[in-house]
Amino acid sequence: MPDSSAMTEMNLGPGTEFDLIRQMRERWGALAVDIGDDASVVRVPRGEQMVVSTDAAIEDVHFRREWLSLREIGYRAVTAALSDLAAMAASPKGVLVSLELSPDSVDGLLDLADGIGDAVNAASTVVLGGNLVGGDVLAITTTVVGSAYTPLTRAGARPGDLLYVTGSLGGPGAALTALRSKKNPATELRARFAHPVARIPEARWLAARGAIAAIDVSDGLAGDAGHLAAASDVGIEIQAERVPRFPGATQDDALAGGEEYELLVVARAPFPEAEFATHFGVSLTAIGRVVEGPQGVRIMRDGKRVAAPTGYDHFSR
16 A cells, blocks of 8 residues: 555646546545546555556446446446456555546446445555546446565466365356346345455465465356466366355356356365355355366366356457
8 A cells, every 4th residue: 555644635626527536536535545646656565566457347348227326336347356456366555447437427426436435445455546538338447556475377277286266156147147137136146246355365365375376257167267277278177066156046157157256266285164264254165176188177067077168258249
């Protein structure tokens, strides 16, 4: 986090853009740091490496306003970006948010800001700045800055390693199926869809206990396992019946559904699953292993190999 001695409130010039920024800055309070300069200065602890990622959320591509409130949209957009830091076991140092506001979203700006603040506060970090423009649709681009002594990557898995997943999967996929069918998802499913959690402290705990590779489950378990397999040039075998499912979710929801933001983690030796669950109040489950053979994902169900579902394609509409 930036030096507290630099946490001053900078005066902003006149104009509609700066009036809106002032409103958001007032809404965020202590969560906003040095907003108003041309750029932000971020310091990381000596010996650690900076970890940076960017994620975009675009109306009618990544979300629909008839499904989510503006506060939920802001929260989800920033949480998705923060989850990239979790995947690398990085500690967040701040976020920058670029907002493209459509004419019918300007009046809801403070609701959007509240959601952004919710996500930033949950990650114990700050808003460093960003950008604000008008546009045809509502779009949120979030850049996250973090640091880690030894960041986890998708590479490094070897045959014989163990594969774990945090939490339960399938909730967002089941909620999305209901919403697309113009049905109201169960309360628990909708909450899981609207309010994901970036597993930042969980990732750092796992890294300190021997995690050697990881990815966050944003495009579906099978699809993201495929990314991990490709980066490590290995095969990955997942036991479908071992994948923990959110109540009301199907096995296919758990394997193929995206926007989970749980962690898929590789380790050489078993993790203390019970200790993890006690510490974080969320499960950690061994669901498979890294295997010899051709690169890719093998889904096993009741001892037989079945077709692996494809992950989310960012260029399919």
